[in-house]
Amino acid sequence: MRPRRQTGLHAAGKCLTAALAIAALCGTGCAARQTPEKPALSAEEAAGDEANDDGRMRFDPVEVFPGPDDEIALSELNPDELAAMGKAAFAAGDFEKSAKAWGRLADVWPDLPEAPNASFQAGLALERLSRHEDAGNRFAAVANAASGQGTALQAAFHLAAALYHLEDYERAERLLRTITERRDLERDEILMAAVQHAVCLVELGRLDEAEHGFQRALNFWRAHKNEEDFDLYLPAQAQFFLGEIGRIRFEDVSLDASQDEAALANALERKCRLLLDAQEHYLTAIRMNHPHWSTSAGYRVGALYERLYDDMLAAKPPEGLSEEEAAVYRQELLARIRILVTKALPIYEQTLAAAERTGTTSPFVDKARAGLERLRTILTSDDGDAAPDSGGRDLPEKPDKTDAPASSESEANPTDDSRAEPLPAASAAPATEVQI
Numbered sequence: 001m002r003p004r005r006q007t008g009l010h011a012a013g014k015c016l017t018a019a020l021a022i023a024a025l026c027g028t029g030c031a032a033r034q035t036p037e038k039p040a041l042s043a044e045e046a047a048g049d050e051a052n053d054d055g056r057m058r059f060d061p062v063e064v065f066p067g068p069d070d071e072i073a074l075s076e077l078n079p080d081e082l083a084a085m086g087k088a089a090f091a092a093g094d095f096e097k098s099a100k101a102w103g104r105l106a107d108v109w110p111d112l113p114e115a116p117n118a119s120f121q122a123g124l125a126l127e128r129l130s131r132h133e134d135a136g137n138r139f140a141a142v143a144n145a146a147s148g149q150g151t152a153l154q155a156a157f158h159l160a161a162a163l164y165h166l167e168d169y170e171r172a173e174r175l176l177r178t179i180t181e182r183r184d185l186e187r188d189e190i191l192m193a194a195v196q197h198a199v200c201l202v203e204l205g206r207l208d209e210a211e212h213g214f215q216r217a218l219n220f221w222r223a224h225k226n227e228e229d230f231d232l233y234l235p236a237q238a239q240f241f242l243g244e245i246g247r248i249r250f251e252d253v254s255l256d257a258s259q260d261e262a263a264l265a266n267a268l269e270r271k272c273r274l275l276l277d278a279q280e281h282y283l284t285a286i287r288m289n290h291p292h293w294s295t296s297a298g299y300r301v302g303a304l305y306e307r308l309y310d311d312m313l314a315a316k317p318p319e320g321l322s323e324e325e326a327a328v329y330r331q332e333l334l335a336r337i338r339i340l341v342t343k344a345l346p347i348y349e350q351t352l353a354a355a356e357r358t359g360t361t362s363p364f365v366d367k368a369r370a371g372l373e374r375l376r377t378i379l380t381s382d383d384g385d386a387a388p389d390s391g392g393r394d395l396p397e398k399p400d401k402t403d404a405p406a407s408s409e410s411e412a413n414p415t416d417d418s419r420a421e422p423l424p425a426a427s428a429a430p431a432t433e434v435q436i
Helices: 008-032 043-047 069-075 079-091 095-108 115-128 132-140 151-165 169-180 187-203 207-224 233-252 261-287 291-314 323-358 363-379
Strands: none
Touching: 069 095, 079 095, 079 115, 095 115, 095 132, 115 132, 115 151, 132 151, 151 169, 151 187, 169 187, 187 207, 187 233, 207 233, 233 261, 233 291, 261 291, 291 323, 291 363, 323 363
């Protein structure tokens, strides 16, 4: 056990006493020295600078205030006690206290062998508080993407996650690429680096590279899944993001009925083909039965049909139609695309049922609930219109995209091994065509 350090208040008191003694000595010693003549003091200045009869100078009182109670308590602890406090606070969910304890150990005793792990643990606690910049600084002090092992390698993964949350995708991609180029990693680390690197490529709009990255990661997983106890989070994430790539491409195809008939038919065929490609990857993610990615993929399948409905409804009508003909065209279009609503609605219902059954909560579950309400409104509406979801390239929330699975050194909660039951639609063969 290391000796206790003096409290900040006690040390400050000693410093103040010494300073006053030195000042008093200077006051008496300087009286015998030759000094230049000073201007006469005003009456007010003279009144405030009186001296005692014994010749000592009088100083204004100095007040010393202690810091917060928790800082005083931490200042009294040695490294072993700070480590014990950091672990206990993290286990109890008090991440603020854990971050302070580990951070003090790392900052006050940087030369101790325990200091790198202390900085890493402080980063984990700050990560739980979503203080990603502070967490990244702690991880950066330890991370070694090129050759680090143990804590140094785990810190590199978490630093990449912090950069991702800060939307610094380029730095995160470079860091993860460095890890993927190594040849001395464990299999789970190889899979983690490959999937997370590909996620960053999606954010950077490098879809072809990302697609190849996810496929390579999945091929690696399939080749070794019987030899290695992989967590399903990463392969399910890879399948989901392959669906995301297809969805982005699907949304990029615009429909314009004012074009000639052949051009519109080609655009619609391409859009539907991309929908089916994306759907296939989402269904594969669902079948992997990871609670988060299953419900997220379920929402996305329903949203694909809802988006196609919105795009077709928003397409410009053919040119040259009178007002009456345009109204007839819209009614005919609504009748034909109603099937897209009837496809999406049960998928949302099944997704919400699966989320309730597994206790899964996420922004995608909330979006599925909002989508379900909107589609029910459309089915009861005469004009088939209702405010659509914001759509766009809304990728999964940040904490779900690059979180590294807990490691033995992270003090994080163990990976949840619960498995969701498959969605009812997941066991059916994917559709081979979109009927409109």
